[in-house]
Amino acid sequence: MTARESDVNPFLKGNFAPWRLEGTAEDLEVSGAIPRDLNGTFYRNGPNPAYEPRGRYHWFDGDGMIHAITLRDGRAAYRNRWVASDGLKEERAAGQALFPGLLEIEPSENLRFKVTANTNIVVHAGKLLALVEAALPTQMAPGTLDTIGLYDFGGKLSGPMTAHPKMDPVTGEMLFFGYSPFPPYLQYHVADRSGALVRSDVIDIAWPSMIHDFAVTEDYVVFILCPLVFSVEKAATTGKLFSWEPERGTRIGVIPRSGGNADVRWYETDASYVFHPMNAYAEHDAIVLDVSRYNALHFMDPDRDRETSIGDDEAARLHRWRIGLGRGGGITSTPLDDTSGEFPRVDERRVGRKHRFGYLAVNTPGDIERREVWSSIKKYDFERGTGVERRFGDGNGVGEPLFVPRRPDAEEDDGYVLALVYDRARNASDFYVLDARDIAGEPVAVVHIPNRVPYGFHGNWVAA
Ligand SMILES: [Fe+2]
Secondary structure: OOOOOHOOOOHHHHHHHOOOOOOEEEEOOHHHOOOOOEEEEEEEEEEOOOOOOOOOOOOOOEEEEEEEEEEOOOOEEEEEEEEEHHHHHHHHHHHHOOOOOOOOOOHHHHHHOOOOOEEEEEOOOOOEEEEOOOOOOOOOOOOOOOOEEEOOOOOOOOOOOOOOEEEOOOOOEEEEEEEEOOOOOEEEEEOOOOOEEEEEEOOOOOOOOOOOEEEEEEOOOEEEEEEEEOOOHHHHOOOOOOEEOHHEEEEEEEOOOOOOOOHHEEEEEOOOOOEEEEEEEEEEEEEEEEEEEEEEOOOOOOOOOHHOOOOOOOOOEEEEEEEEEHHHOOOOEEEEEEEEEEEEEHHHHHHHOOHHHHHHHHOOOHHHHHOOOOOOOEEEEEOOOOEEEEOOOOOEEOOEEEEEEEOOOOOOOOOOEEEEEEEEOOOEEEEEEEEHHHHHOOEEEEOOOOOOOOOOOOEEEOOO
């Protein structure tokens, strides 16, 4: 008898293992004191397979589960619900997994797949949207976390939507894109402050690729086209849906927000892969683009060991590209840190504007052996060129750090850094509220969640 996937796959073990109970818990135990000025809900999304996978499991495969921590008047409550996709409903009716994962799918134009909506959860124009880059958004009810259903902007969006839209802090617009392995490979979209989809443009790219995220400035949109090439033809012969082709280099496309496909300028730099930019902004006649940069990414390569299937030997490092917009402009490339880190974030009020501070989840030596993704968070001060790290202890992995300002008009970095941390001793998760100006110091508050929150992807804060 062959082993069950959950017995052998590290992404189904420890705090990667799914949490299969949905529920609510009021008035949670808290160490320290939740600030009275911090009222709202932290939403976090991540993969949480409802059933034992049918075959090989990839971390990106699991059904989305939303974990919500609501802080109000110094008290905390928790709620978690699956994204009840049509695919998951079918599986519930069957009592077992029905859909193949990324490592098992046979690509074709009419592929049936499950909209896991497992990657991010955002609010725009009052709508709470769970996102996965292969599909339309899934609308969720903010209070109950009930799944409302697929959301297509009133019939206007026909293709997939990235899990990383950008909210312009001044205009209130939501800028996003969708990519596809089939033409059109890339489409750029804008929803206005009211949530109406007001623009959809096809953008020509040199090859189809997995484009996970992008960046914006006040005046430009920036796409990063990496040499991770999607090829259905090659898949038929090699069994590889994606191939890493570094000879192509990495291309960065800059488009004026007021322009379109005809106005794109492409710049070339060394082959690299980027899941997540930290932010971008204009400076003089250039765009500064900070990213978590991998030297290579062997994504979904079945020849690679299963434990490296998210590329842990190609660690991501914080890196700055400066893209000269003037005549003869090119890219200068500057590594910013040796520390391996991912999930970079800035103060959401600085999106597209110059940021002084940035926050990301980083590795501590031994994380790979302990099978944690990240066990520290790090704050950078780019003006001073300094970084401060906070560790959470061996085996206590941490997720994406999120900055929340103390008040809407507070200065950058005057506020809190929120993060979910696994407490191995308790086999449950804690929600940390750190003073952003002293992230290594005594936490402001630690909310003790009664259960594990499996390691996941992205989250956001919605102020009350
Ligand atoms: Fe992401």
